[in-house]
Amino acid sequence: MTAAAAAVPDDPEYARIPDTPAKGTVILLNGTSSSGKSSIARALLDTLDGTWFHVPVDAFHSMRGGTPIADEDLQAEIDRTAKGFHRAVAGMAAAGNNLVVDHSLTRRWRLLDLLGLLEPRNTFLVAVRCPLPELERREKARGDRQPGLAALQYGQVHAHGTHDLDVDTSVLSPQECALRIRDLLRRRPSPTAFERFRRTAPVTG
Template sequence: MSGLIIFLNGTSSSGKSSIARELLSVLDETCFHLAVDQFHAMRSKRELADEAELRAVMLRTWSGFHRAVAGMAAAGNNVVVDHLFSERWRLDECLELFPAADVVLVGVRCPLPELERREAERGDRPVGLAARQFVQVHAHGVYDIEVDTSTATPLECALQIKEFLPRRPSPTAFERLAAAGSSAVPAAR
């Protein structure tokens, strides 16, 4: 039996990690929070030769992260995923790896001016990162549920998601995206 994958998709600084932490405290069943940032933090700190080597390491990290999520769910674990579809290939790979009927795709929205304010306040992200991701992250356009972190706290967003889970749609957003295929948006890798 496959576990449920609650996939939080939003730009950097949109509030995905904060919502994920709240979900773990409000959901009735045991869940694991898997964040792509956690995987990047596990990497050794050695200097990389150049941008090409950095890009290759990043691609392998993201791809390995997708497989780790799929593996946890395949073992029957419920997983809250903190990631983003800032490049189309990420969505395509997740569509290939995850059981589409068991994915709840959550759009984590926040207006760009608020994202930029949060980004500047955090100081741990490159300036303009959220702006660069803003259009592509939600380009696929299909969600099971969306939350807005500019109007709701992380706990309120988590509760909205929890209340939604018993009435998940069929087909799910992931099933609809899989059925549409990847021809709608060109893949980039």
């Protein structure tokens, strides 16, 4: 609490929830592990006008306490975290915050869930692509990712097809990808991929 707020605790102004004039824009970076999502997100925060948040699903996984999870409970735990992550993202955007979301749409329900939560006109879906041999090279070089994770996700993350933009991080630097995404935002394609999905996919939530 600020000193000013403490000085006038009964002032009704401090009980008024601030207006949020517009919904935030969401850039949804979708790619496998090691495809370069976080690197692009960092470049975007230095490139885009205004204030943006980098919101990686990994940050939510890393908030979990250290109690061991039984193998048979692991998928439910991951699903619950992803579902909560989607709602946290939607809440931040609804309050007017601009977000770079770093996620892997490995299961179709994740896309369907987000379709029901995010404002489709303000959501831009970017496919972060990279050929599998390069993903495997990066995975090995990093040493902090489960070996084989990228290969497991490779055929899944882009299976739904449409995106607003594709970038290939085996030929573009993170900065070059960020500039293409900045151009996409300036063009503001209409309809967006999310708007097109909304017309054809069952919306949940």
